Amino acid sequence: MTPTLLHAGNPGPFTGEGNWTYLIPGDHPVLIDAGVGQAAHLDAIAASLPAGPAEVIVTHAHSDHTGGAPVIQSRWPSARFSKYPWPERDGRMPWRSLADGDTVMSGAGPLVVLHTPGHSPDHIALWHADSRSLFVGDLLVLGGTVFIPASDGGNLVDYLVSLERLRQLSPARAWPAHGPVIEDPERLITQYLEHRRQREEQVLAALAERIETVDAITDRIYATLAPALVAMARDSVLAHLIKLEADGRAQRHDVHWAIVG
Numbered sequence: 001m002t003p004t005l006l007h008a009g010n011p012g013p014f015t016g017e018g019n020w021t022y023l024i025p026g027d028h029p030v031l032i033d034a035g036v037g038q039a040a041h042l043d044a045i046a047a048s049l050p051a052g053p054a055e056v057i058v059t060h061a062h063s064d065h066t067g068g069a070p071v072i073q074s075r076w077p078s079a080r081f082s083k084y085p086w087p088e089r090d091g092r093m094p095w096r097s098l099a100d101g102d103t104v105m106s107g108a109g110p111l112v113v114l115h116t117p118g119h120s121p122d123h124i125a126l127w128h129a130d131s132r133s134l135f136v137g138d139l140l141v142l143g144g145t146v147f148i149p150a151s152d153g154g155n156l157v158d159y160l161v162s163l164e165r166l167r168q169l170s171p172a173r174a175w176p177a178h179g180p181v182i183e184d185p186e187r188l189i190t191q192y193l194e195h196r197r198q199r200e201e202q203v204l205a206a207l208a209e210r211i212e213t214v215d216a217i218t219d220r221i222y223a224t225l226a227p228a229l230v231a232m233a234r235d236s237v238l239a240h241l242i243k244l245e246a247d248g249r250a251q252r253h254d255v256h257w258a259i260v261g
């Protein structure tokens with residue numbers, strides 16, 4: 001598996017240096033993720049593949065992955081567009097629905113669709129068994145952690161299950177939507193699980209001190225935080241509280257949270 005990396009050209013506070021999209025040329029050329037419709041991105045697709053992709057598979061509905069779909073469709077009307085459904089967010093594109101376990105042909109052989117919710121409810125990864133490589137969308141990013149937007153479709157319990165599922169595959173390599181290729185995905189997943197465990201301990205410690213609201217817990221855990229990132233940090237804390245609630249270790253009354261027992 002040697003995909004062509006095409007940058008979406010969308011650096012910003014929430015995308016870092018911007019998104020990677022992956023073109024797999026061949027008989028049934030596939031583009032993984034649609035970028036945001038930058039002219040340079042479309043020109044790069046055309047330079048690699050004048051006839052355009054046969055199929056565009058997006059990893060999830062967030063706009064940095066789907067925003068470019070309409071302009072790609074305008075330029076190459078025969079392309080098919082596929083994703084796992086998220087009806088509230090799928091807009092007007094005529095998405096072909098993917099389901100867990102589906103096989104999608106690519107120029108490099110079959111890709112298996114893995115429903116991997118957590119970062120978003122519709123998130124998928126694509127598994128190329130021949131090369132033991134995974135296209136992981138926003139599940140993994142080297143040098144950082146993944147945002148779980150608890151108030152907008154994110155779920156930490158689901159995310160941890162998804163990570164465990166990826167780890168079970170013993171992938172040799174992972175291609176993320178942000179940042180460099182990941183040559184040792186299992187190691188990164190292990191680090192992620194440890195990071196979440198530590199974060200959970202911090203949230204429990206705050207609750208034990210009767211620090212009871214999301215805002216107060218966020219202030220305690222994240223001592224210094226750029227103002228633009230406070231809302232994300234609060235949503236991350238909420239994600240942990242909701243997980244603790246699901247585990248039977250925390251409960252909420254209105255906006256106040258407490259340890260169970």
Ligand SMILES: [Zn+2]
Nearest residue numbers: 060062119138
């Ligand atoms: Zn995303």
